[in-house]
Amino acid sequence: MTGALGKDLLGLESLTGDQIRLILDTAEPFKEISERAIKKVPALRGSTIVNLFFENSTRTRISFEFAEKRLSADTVNVSASGSSVSKGETLVDTARNLEAMRIDMVVIRHSASGAAQFLADRIESNVINAGDGTHEHPTQGLLDILTLRDRFGDLAGRRVCLCGDILHSRVARSNIWGLTKLGAEVAVCGPRSLLPNAIDEFGVRIFDRIEEAIEWAEALNVLRLQFERMTAGYIPSAREYNRVFGITRERLDRAQRDILILHPGPMNRGVEIDSDVADGPHSVILDQVTNGVAVRMAVLYLLAGGKPELAEAAKGGSGRGRDAGDRE
């Protein structure tokens, strides 16, 4: 079945600004479902979805699973360990075997860039990329953007800076594609050894100093610093990283205006972000998590061929309006 997004959601690079807006708009009515006592609508009743997680994930896997269940889909979780994958089965064989059981969608998380596309090119089912290597993590990008939109409204001209390890971040790539397509101004800030060499060609502003980034930005999306980057020699130590690039209360206070703080999680408190910032009044980190479920519901619904204009109706009865995102 092919809806307004095509067969698959592999990345934000291939979407238009209108398609991204469509997903965000479709997510709005779905936000409210999660606020109900009975968090379930029948939109995907009878659909079978496989969550194929070749890499560890807590937040993304659970978020997808909630989204699927709240739309009444039947779901199966497969992880790499304890499955035929650990017996040496190839990705394509795993997928074809699942498909032979007549599934409708696959949500895939994999350590190899391009794994989601590889799968999408070879099976009929809808494929949703839940993070492929260092390529893209489109639903994370979408939930970040939805969270920003909740606060800013139209994102055109809004200034968002991605901070940290851009080189290895699929979240950064999806954010850059998505935000630029919606007209936002995007910057990156991090040690040069953690920026792609070709970053100049991404059409983003580059800050070497976090103080300059804070001076410029209206929102900071603070990326997780993976500890293996230190052992691989990209940067000398977590301590120096915090001293030079850490988002601290002191640095934010110097800007003398409110700056929205996002983090895709999981956080290393005291490394890329200090606790008083993460837990502070301008942090929307938990709103991101809440929005994640709504955005994933919207993606599932649209890929299944759901009509965007019927999303409001699809959630059934008791519409409390679309103010769920406004809670503090």
Next chain:
Amino acid sequence: MKPILLRGGTVVDPSQKMNTRGDLLLSDGKISAVGGKIDPPDGADVVDCDGMIVSPGFIDVHCHLREPGREDVETVATGARAAAAGGFTAVCAMPNTDPVTDNQAAVGFIVRQAQRAASARVYPIGAISVRQEGKVLAEFGEMVGAGAIAVSDDGKPVASAQLMRTALEYARTFKIPVIDHCEEPTLAAGGAMNEGIVSAQLGLKGVPAEAEEIMVIRDILLARLTGGHVHLAHMSTRGSVELIRWGKDRGINVTAEVCPHHLSLTEESVRGYDTNAKMNPPLRTADDVEALREAVKDGTIDLIATDHAPHHYDEKEREFADAPNGIVGLETALAVVVTNLVEKGYLGFADLVDRMSCTPARIFNLPGGSLKRGSAADVTVFDPAARWKVDPSLFLSKGRNSPYTGMTLAGRANCTIVAGSVVFRSGIPARGRKV
């Protein structure tokens, strides 16, 4: 052996500055008459070459025939037949077999397998170091005695400058070139494609051009130090071209090759994660392609070699970062060069024959590369204009991993003759040459 008269083709032989319509007579495994109108001797096979180019047989100095070790993906015999189908009368087989071709017995095995195949000639290249480990020098003398024509550690670049120095010095004794795959291993580690905007967007680890260029200049300087002959395999960047030019301007004994894919494709082919666009060195930028085309034209890069690297379908049918490097090339090389260099005005057909036949023969001191009277009767007859659609299922190679699948290319071998015997004729499987 019956004489063969190749009648009415255009004889293109840069070794004697010949580029005219005329006949060519082969007898007793040698060229016995060339040019003008030749009457067929009694019992001669007459091959009509009207509209064809008749040239000295192509020689590929860089291919992987996988035997011994991976006979499931290629053998000396299937590789030799694929070569013949591509218009090659001789190929040089890299030593990255399993076990490694690093001793006289291993070299002799390939020579014997090639004799049994009785198709294109196959010359073994021996390893520089034992097991290609980059530690202990292999026995060049014995390998040359058994038929090796050069040494190389192939896909395992010689990381130690001292070992490379010794290899260049020691190889002088036997008058063979040392072929190096130029790749600084720490910079290239884990890389899956060219480093640049495309790798950054696709989230694939890149290999910077400098990983190649650092080793290019190191090897050129070691050739200067030792007086040895270094041959640089599959050059892929503009910077490498500039460094080779620098070395040649100073009279340093450096030669270099480039592959058809680096003359025709760019890193853009990797979008979509097509593993048939994965090779080492990786496809680079349009600017690099342009520099390489110019370098083949002006002779900075001496010759064209395929780096033919068959892989099993299952090994390529997987996640990009985990797929092996390499593509098949023997059966598309001529057409890729005609389509991308001749038809685009970089080379004339005489230049093509020079870069694919005369120069490889001269640099590697091999028979062939000339249609002069008395030379080995290694001849390629090709149709310079034939347009055909690449269908790997029709390849004689066991490999199917081609990035040109489905493309329409111009130029195709029509008849390949080795030592006076036809080993390939326009789509008809090889008849086998007498040994």
